[in-house]
Amino acid sequence: MIEVSNLTKVYKVKLEKTKEKKAQKVDKYAVNQLNFVAKPGVITGLIGENGAGKTTTMRMLATLIQPTEGVAKINGLDVQKDSSKVRQQIGVLFGGEPVLYDRLSARENIVYFAELNGMDRETANARAEVLAERLGLGKFLDQKVKxxxxGMKQKAAIARTIIHDPSVIIFDEPTTGLDITAARVVYDFLEQFREEGKTILLSSHSMYEVERLCDTVVIVHQGQKREEGTLPELKAKYNQERFEDIFIELIGGVNHE
Ligand SMILES: Nc1ncnc2c1ncn2[C@@H]1O[C@H](COP(=O)(O)OP(=O)(O)OP(=O)(O)O)[C@@H](O)[C@H]1O
Ligand SMILES: [Mg+2]
Structure with missing residues (x-):
């Protein structure tokens, strides 16, 4: 379970000086008083335009950055006060960020991370092999990541992310740049996590993925929640058949910064 209450992240952004004004620092609300709950056994989509605050929210949940205000809880544990316990219960994957050491094999990467999470090497190795098989990574397990x-890197990254069998999965754009078959492996995993009763928070810019995977969505815009609900609820409320049209209706007409 993920519970987010009034979560806020403010960055100080430097404005360069102009003829009229001196250089100054202004507050940028990357996330602004956000509230939502992501429940077990459900895929919750965190959906918004570029710069809406999705990654910032997920980074706070993953204990990678501190909230400026508000509280976020993972399985009842405060991400700020109980960060080390929280880390044991989450599997996080940020698209586009290198998470693997190029000079190590996939297995070495996965087992190293598992040991950091308190697993013994033997268990980690056994589980790495099972995961590699499920991900179609089998024969690559002992090859260097470089x-x-x-797609193969992303599969290895996923194995590393879930090696400690976390109950909460936070995936930020996990399929960006992947081909159809590699994306399919990610979809299958997410669906399996849902069956296993894990809590899944997923961000994506793909309307196809939202329709295919998300049970419920939280739509964010400029750091704030615009709307939330299950897809059928929102389709009925906005009298639209496609989520894309709901999204455009909510976000499209808004003035941009
Ligand atoms: N370290 C930082 N310093 C200053 N501003 C930041 C920082 N990180 C993020 N921001 C700003 O906060 C806002 C939210 O960014 P964030 O990366 O969370 O958006 P996002 O929804 O993940 O977007 P995208 O879909 O492009 O990944 C943006 O305006 C961004 O420029
Ligand atoms: Mg992002």
């Missing part, structure tokens, strides 16, 4: 394709 020779991997993007």
């Amino acid at each position: 020779d991997f394709s993007r």
